[in-house]
Amino acid sequence: MESNLPNNRRIVIIGIILLIAVIYITKLFTLQVVDNKYKTSASSNVLRYVTQYPVRGLIYDRNNKLMVYNEAAYDLMVIQKQLDAFDTADFCKILDIDKDFLIESLKDAKIYSRYKPSVLIKQISAKTYAILQEQMYKFPGFFTQTRTLRKYPDSIAAHVLGYVGEVNEKNIEKEKYYKSGDYIGASGIEKSYEKYLRGEKGVNVFMVDVHNRIKGSYDEGRIDREAVPGKNISLTIDAELQKYGEKLMGKKKGSIVAIEPSTGEILCMITAPTYNPGLLSGRPRAKNFRKLQIDTLKPLFNRALQAQYPPGSTFKPMTALIGLQTGVVKPTTKYGCQYGYHVGNFSLGCHGHPSPLNLIESIQHSCNAYYCHVYRNILDYSSDAGIVANYTKWRELVMSFGYGKLLEIDFPFELKGLVPPASYFEKLYGNGWNSLMNVSMAIGQGELLVTPLQMANFSATIANRGYYYTPHLVKDIQGDDEIAPKYTVKRYTKVDSQYFEPVVQGMYDVVQGGPGSTARNARVDSLDICGKTGTAENPHGENHSIFIAFAPKDNPKIAISVYVENAGYGTTYAAPIASFMIEKYLTGKVKRKWYENYIMNANLLNVEKKD
Amino acid sequence: MRRKINLYKNIDWLTITIYLVLVLMGWFNIYAAVYNEEYNSIFDLSQKYGKQMIWIIAAIVIIVVIMLIESRFYAFFANPLYFIMLGLLITVLLFGTEVNGARSWFAIGSFRFQPGEFAKFATALALARLLSSHNFKIHEFKNILIIGALIFVPAGFILLQNDTGSALVYASFIIVLFREGLSAAFVLLGVYAALLFILALTIPLIYILILIFLVSAVVAFIYFHDRRDVIKGVFGFLLIIGLIFLANLLFFDFSIIIVLLAAAVVFSVILIIRAVVFKYRFLFAIVGITFGALSFTYFTDYFFENVLEEHQKSRINHLLGIESDPLGAGYNVNQSKIAIGSGGLSGKGFLQGTQTKYDFVPEQSTDFIFCTVGEEWGFVGTTLVIVLFVVLLLRLIFLAERQRSSFSRIYGYAVVSILFFHIIVNIGMTIGLAPVIGIPLPFFSYGGSSLWAFTALLFVFLRLDASRLELLR
Known part of the structure; x- marks a missing residue:
């Protein structure tokens, strides 16, 4: 290309460089020499940013009953650089701490920063605060900052509400909003709705001289900002029902x-054993947390969302529905049962009941053999495509009810259970596997795992005759008019709604039918409860007692799942508990007092081994 | 036809002097910025200032190595180096370590290295090699595409690393292209684009539409042979707007923006028909400019809403004065201005700065090192630094212009472009004249990768310059 370009190009470039240099120097001149805004007379004046902490949003239940509120607390802060000699004995006496602790804490604060304020003692009581405030002038370098503590009027629903903890480094790195010492929702609703509950921090900027005396507002308060309080949240939880359920499950x-x-x-979400949420609020949190953590009953474990159990016989309605959908049975199809399902050397036992039974009766009597037939028909005959394809189809239908996947509830740490893919069985049994090998899946045993939330959702899906709404815990956020659209979408299963009626009838007969029905003890007059018992075999000890139910049969208002570990048959504990819960919710009180007391007082906490 | 030359005699000692002064000033200011009473020796290797000394010594080793290599090597290996660098950029994207949200580092033990810093250097060499190749015509369409790819491919990878600041540096190569004869129209087009970008974020769309139409009319007015045609065209356009506006009023209910766009489409169709009928190609250009600007405005909006991260958005918003948030994005700039402003005419003196040391200013040893200069050395210090940088840039331009080899000249301008961009953005952000995009101040900021990269960038040029009499090409 041309080796000698027009000179004016070079001149333009030089011109731009010089022009920008002149602009910058002019700007620096105004900033440093002309404008006095950035300068103050003393050479070492600094600004102090006093953070205004917003009030955290309150949490109400579905009937506007207060579940979480705030109480003021005070943090004692220190700025290392501004410390001066002070009477440590006096100081320790006021705060009721020992000297070694003070020295240690000051050392930690120094490591954090010599110039920035850091928390020396968290949440001192209002009384101590009052005394300290009067004597503050004696302790240069210290000041107090107001914070709020979470309080729980009823001490219920610890797992739902979650707790508020101090931010860790990960939080700070992830979101610049948080500074060391801030609080953040660490679990439950406090975590998933943190953005709404926390509000927005504000700041007051003061000019401070070397002696830590406030000289006034910086720039006439023009850059100060008010804290924006957090938004209040209404949960879908019914606090009364939650409280009652926790009482029922108190010793289980x-x-x-x-x-x-x-x-x-979600009307209630009970995990037992639970703990008092107040334990994880304020200064004793760390100590109590450790205590709860090493408790062998695992009270911190949120069973409702994270325990993955075999569904047991509560799964039979599913097998029935898929049998109907794939056309391998009709409601009138009958199978005989001689105390179980016997093929060659294979045998799967059943209890005594009339035989043969049709589909509706098979639910009513919870016949194992019937479901072995249906399940094997699905895998062997629902199409000519072979067992892998038929099993995969079966799995797809099961998963359309929310089993084996996340329901995507508005809550952290949900688990998805397990509905194993066909490849699992290929690996386990080799290519020639057949429907007999995993026939126990038919009755909710074997590899199947579900969470209590998924079971309740399954029950709600049957109640709705074929669809569910994504379960959620928040009904209303103050200032937000609509609930998130994902919670108002009907999620249809892959089973047509016409097939639900016989299954509902079967579940109705479980509770309302004649002698031999599996859960007659769950009957409450005029409430039309439909249910299904389950008893999950537990290789480690006593069986688990399970019940799913909904009521009333038509236009259902509540669907429920109850899982009681090591409690024997489904009908023994889970069925009456479910019926009490439904009665409580629909009528406001439970009439069968002696039965209620008997169940409530039964202690099943330490039943581990079979007798 | 080659002559052996005396390196010592031919090297540009003025540039080296300025370089050394800047590096030493940087070192002292890092010392002041992160001064720690407990480790008060500037040679303490556990502190940043001790480490910076090691980086400086290593930089001198790099200089010696560069000087020992034959000058022909750089032109010869420009392309291989470029492709090796691209490989490294891809590797770091896959296997790199994330620091402050940018996946742009290799970490081997405690040693960290940022290939993006060297990418500028390799791109500069490759660009020089391309533009200086025999019979290269900058305005051929194919060549413009090649130049674009050469510059934007590494920039794209760096953007993917989430290091927007370093990616923007590549825009500075427009200076090189301008010097090498790129039509001023392109540069004006670039300015127009930048203007639209800013306006798209600050003023309502309706005004931008009017501005775009006005610019197109002015361009037409300047370039058309018959200006009466342009005036007729403007009236015709207004008439179309009026008609569509009336129709909209009577039959539909679209927004005024839709009305204007519809009018533009109708008018453009008429123009294109005329362009085809009368074989007047300039009409195409007018339509192209108008719709290019329109789509660019929409693209900007999309880019801002969907591509930029929250913090980048708020920094730009803050700079444009849309948002004022002294604790958030504006916090850094506000603190930085306080620090610099509090320095006054002559500063508080060495190690006497409080704003920077009290941790009020973030990144005070890297991106915001200029604050320490401002606070401790005052207006005198800041002016001195700017003057030193300006002298360096002007000297480099002088050196570039005296090259006989176009490769050396173009590379020299690339060095000027990169340094210039870093300097104006880095200093600009500390005084609130440029957005905070986090790129280092050359030779000043703490950090091995950036110091070595700038050193290599500069001294390869000095090496080429020292051999300027060797090559008679």
Whole structure:
């Protein structure tokens, strides 16, 4: 290319460089010499940013009953650089701490920063605060900052509400909003709705001289900002029902989840054993947390969302529905049962009941043999495509009910259970596997794992005759008019709604039928409860007692799952517990007092081994 | 036809002097910025200032190595180096370590290295090699594409690393292209684009539409042979707007923006028909400019809403004065201005700065090192630094212009472009004249990778310059 370009190009470039240099120097001149805004007379004046902490949003239940509120607390802060000699004995006496602790804490604060304020003692009481405030002038370098503590009027629903903890380095790195010492929702609703509950921090900027005296507002308060309080949240939880359920489960391990089928709103989510949420608020949190952590009953474990159990016989309605959908049975199809299902050397036992039974009766009597027939028909005959394809189809239908996948509830740490893919069995049994090998899946045993939430959702899906709404815990956020659209979408299963009626009838007969029905003890007059018992075999000890139910049969208001660990048959504990919960929710009180007392007082916490 | 030359005699000692002064000033200011009473020796290797000394010594080793290599090597290996660098950029994207949200580092033990810093250097060499190749015509369409790819491919990879600041540096090569004869129209087009970018974020769309139409009319007015045609065209356009506006009023209910766009489409169709009928190609250009600007405005909006990260958005918003948030994005700039402003005319003196040391200013040893200069050395210090940089840039331009080899000249301008961009953005962001995009101040900021990269960038040029009499090409 041309080796000698027009000179004016070079001149333009030089011109731009010089022009920008002149602009910058002019700007620096105004900034450093002309404008006095950035300068103050003393050479070492600094600004102090006093953070204004917003009030955290309150949490209400579905009936506007207060579940979480705030109480003021005070943090004692220190700025290393501004410390001067002070009477440590006096200081320790006021705060009721020992000297070694003070020295250690000051050392930690120094490592954090010599110039920035850091928390020396968290949440000192209002009384101590009052005394300290009067004597503050004696302790240069210290000041107090107001914070709020979470309080729980009823001490219920610890797992739902979650707790608020101090931010860790990961939080700070992930979001610049948080500074060391800030609080953040660490679990439960406090975590998943942190953005709404926390509000927005504000700041006051003061000019401070070397002696830590405030000289006034910087720039006439023009850059100060008010804190924006957090938004209040209304949960879908019914506090009364939650409280009652926690009482029922007080001496048991397991979970209760109830859902309103017509909205997907979670009415209660009980995990047992639970703990008092107040334990994880304020200064004793760390100590109590460790204590709860080493408790062998695992009270911190949120069974409702994270325990993955075999569904047991509560799965039979699913097998029935898929049998109907794939056309391998009709409601009138009958199978005989001679105390179990016997093929060659294979035998799967059943209890005594009339035989043969049709589909509706098979649910009513919870016949194992019937479901072995149906399951094997699905895998062998639902199409000519072979067992892998038929099993895969079966799995697809099961998963359309929310089993084996995340329901995507508005809550952290949900688990998805397990509905193994066909490849699992290929690996386990080789290519020639057949439907007899995993026939125990038919009755909810074997590899199947589900969470109590998924079971309640399954119950709600049957109640709705074929669809569910994504279960959720928040009904309303102050200032937000609409609930998230994902909670108002009907999620249809891959089973047509016409097939649900016989299954509902079967579940109705489980509770309302004649002698031999499996859960007659769950009957409450005029409430039309439909249910299904389950008893999950537990290789480690006593069986688990399970019950899913909904009521009333038509236009259902509540669907529920109850799981009681090591409690024997489904009908023994889970069925009456479910019926009490439904009665409580629908009528406001439970009439069968002696039975209620008997169940409530039964202690099943330490039943581990079979007798 | 080659002559052996005396390196010592031919090297440009003025540039080396300025370089050494800047590096030493940087070192002292890092010392002041992160001064720690407990480790008060500037040679303490556990502190940043001790480490910076090691980086400086290593930089001198790099200089010696560069000087020992034959000058022909750089032109010869420009392309291989470029492709090796691209490989490294891809590797770091896959296997790199994330620091401050940017996946742009290799970490081997405690040693960290940022290939993006060297990518500028390799791109500069490759660009020089391309533009200086025999019979290269900058305005051929194919060549413009090649130049674009050469510059934007590494920039794209760096953007993917989430290091927007370093990626923007590549825009500075427009200076090189301008010097090498790229039509001023392209540069004006670039300015127009930058203007639209800013306006798209600050003023309502309707005004931008009007501005775009006005610019197109002015361009037409300047370039058309018959200006009466342009005036007729403007009236015709207004008439179309009026008609569509009336129709909209009577039959539909679209927004005024839709009305204007519809009018533009109708008018453009008429123009294109005329362009085809009368074989007047300039009409195409007018339509192209108008719709190019329109789509660019929409693209900007999309880019801003969907591509930029939250913090980048708020930094730009802050700079444009849309948002004022003293604790958030504006916090850094506000603190930085306080620090610099509090320095006054002559500063508080060495190690006497409080704003920077009290941790009020973030990144005070790297991106915001200029604050320490401002606070401790005052207006005198800041002016001195700017003057030193300006002298360096002007000297480099002088050196570039005296090259006989176009490769050396173009490379020299590339060095000027990169340094210039870093300097104006880095200093600009500390005084609130440029967005905070986090790129280092050359030779000043703490960090091995950036110091070595700038050193290599500069001294390869000095090496080429020292051999300027060797090559008679």
